Amino acid sequence: MRKICLIIILVLPILLTGCWDQRLxxxxxxxxxxxxxxxxxxxxxxxxxxxxxxxxxxxxxxxxxxxxxxxxxxxxxxxxxxxxxxxxxxxxxxxxxxxxxxxxxxxxxxxxxxxxxxxxxxxxxxxxxxxxxxxxxxxxxxxxxxxxxxxxxxxxxxxxxxxxxxxxxxxxxxxxxxxxxxxxxxxxxxxxxxxxxxxxxxxxxxxxxxxxxxxxxxxxxxxxxxxNQLDKNNRMAIILGSESNGRSISFSTRDLTRNLEVQVKKDEKITCKIDVKLDIEIISYPQDFTNEINVKKLNEDLSDEFTKKAKEITNTLVKANCDAFGIGRQISSLHPELWKKINWDKEYKNVQIEPVVKVNIIKTGNVF
Known part of the structure; x- marks a missing residue:
């Protein structure tokens, strides 16, 4: 039996062909x-x-x-x-x-x-x-x-x-x-x-x-x-106030919470509310170092500025007829009868998008 097994082991590799579909x-x-x-x-x-x-x-x-x-x-x-x-x-x-x-x-x-x-x-x-x-x-x-x-x-x-x-x-x-x-x-x-x-x-x-x-x-x-897309990091820099006399600040987003709510009113007008909360860490914020950062006031200023920029972005999306938020997907899922009878390419431009951004500073640096 051992001799038979040994013969099979020695002969089998000779009978086997190489890879027939190899691509060098x-x-x-x-x-x-x-x-x-x-x-x-x-x-x-x-x-x-x-x-x-x-x-x-x-x-x-x-x-x-x-x-x-x-x-x-x-x-x-x-x-x-x-x-x-x-x-x-x-x-x-x-x-x-x-x-x-x-x-x-x-x-x-x-x-x-x-x-x-x-x-x-x-x-x-x-x-x-x-x-x-x-x-x-x-x-x-x-x-x-x-x-x-x-x-x-x-x-x-x-x-x-x-x-x-x-x-x-x-x-x-x-x-x-x-x-x-x-x-x-x-x-x-x-x-x-x-x-x-x-x-x-x-x-x-x-x-x-x-x-x-x-x-x-x-x-x-x-x-x-x-x-609602945040990868490993999200570093941003903005100027609060005018460019010539404003306060420049850069930060990194550590956590993101986003809530999107699409509503259809009785007259079939569509609204979309987007609430975003950003937990951020300040990277750079030149200031008078004799005073501590007023975190509450800075949170409010950043929230107002980003809400303003978010409205500019949503207006650009509507003008471009780009439904990047998937509002149409929400309508087709939650209001299928409405979705069947509307022309979304035309109706999207009438959607009222209301973004609100809240900023929460969780870390201001090693000193302040």
Whole structure:
């Protein structure tokens, strides 16, 4: 019996075949960044950052980062054209960022991201962002050390951790497009120098179309607070009073409580009350150090200022027809009969949104 077992053990590995569907790294060209734009003649232009990995032997590899472009009347077939322009097999399974130019985004982003959520080999965690101007302009930035797509990814992850932009990827964007009761906001990138990119704020959407309206990053943090989104940190800085004679203060939000209440009155007018409480820690507050901070007065001043800014944000959302708070979702769930008979795109502009922000200072620093 032992001899039989020994024979099986020795012979079986010889009979086993190798992995039939293996895809060697050296035979592939990895894509780590993609951009989509619309040309003057209405065609779709795509650009990819392709990492061409060549084996040098002895476990050494040479990595080349190049920009490859193609354009077609529609997004269909762009991948085939791009694949024909680079050596090896084009592999977009690790495309970390997808940048859509603002002109194309105004026409709708669903057609250009369709490939990423339909393809079984796609990367569903790809960051979806809107680029000021063209997406290619951002993707074509040259960096000395790491490929630009990796640099953009790190930039986005840092802004997400600071609650400046929402966490948006292929999967969550697709879910937002399918949800008629809530609109999305996407990170908005801008190229400010030949080798410099920054997060400029968030782009406001209606369905899958960019409305052309944005919120700068000094307001996008507060918008995310109103949306009940707080990541690892949320640092903000404001001036209380006039810019020339005001009091500057910076702080970090330690805890967030948000209550959203949608009401439908007898005349079917819709109101939305948003109450937000921020527990904050003061980071910097230049003052007369002979006096202690009047915490009660500072809480009131901060609450008034942030309530004022919150109203400005909600007014911008209504003008852009961007239901970022999901008020429509509340109506469809709690008042289904009303939801069936109204045109939400038209009715949303009549919704009265009443935000109130309360600030509670829990720590003023090591001295005061």
């Amino acid at each position: 790294l050296v035979n592939r060209t990895l894509v780590n960044g993609v951009s989509f734009d619309i040309t003057e003649d209405g065609k779709i232009a795509a650009a990819v950052r392709a990492l061409n990995i060549q084996s040098k032997g002895g476990g050494l590899f040479e990595i080349q980062d190049e920009l490859v472009e193609a354009k077609r009347p529609t997004p269909v077939g762009l991948g085939i054209d791009l694949d024909s322009k680079i050596p090896g097999e084009l592999d977009a399974s690790k495309a970390h960022v997808v940048i859509i130019g603002e002109k194309l985004a105004k026409k709708g982003i669903h057609p250009v991201i369709e490939f990423f959520y339909r393809n079984r080999e796609s990367y569903l965690s790809s960051k979806i962002v809107i680029g000021k101007g063209t997406g290619k302009e951002i993707l074509s930035v040259e960096k000395e050390k790491s490929p630009i797509a990796f640099a953009i990814l790190q930039l986005l992850e840092g802004a997400e951790a600071d609650t400046v932009i929402p966490k948006k990827n292929t999967f969550t964007v697709w879910n937002n497009i399918l949800d008629p009761g809530k609109d999305m906001v996407l990170p908005y990138l801008e190229r400010i120098k030949s080798d410099k990119i920054e997060v400029a704020g968030v782009a406001l959407f209606n369905d899958d179309k960019y409305t052309g309206k944005t919120l700068p990053k000094d307001k996008s943090s507060l918008l995310l607070s109103l949306m």
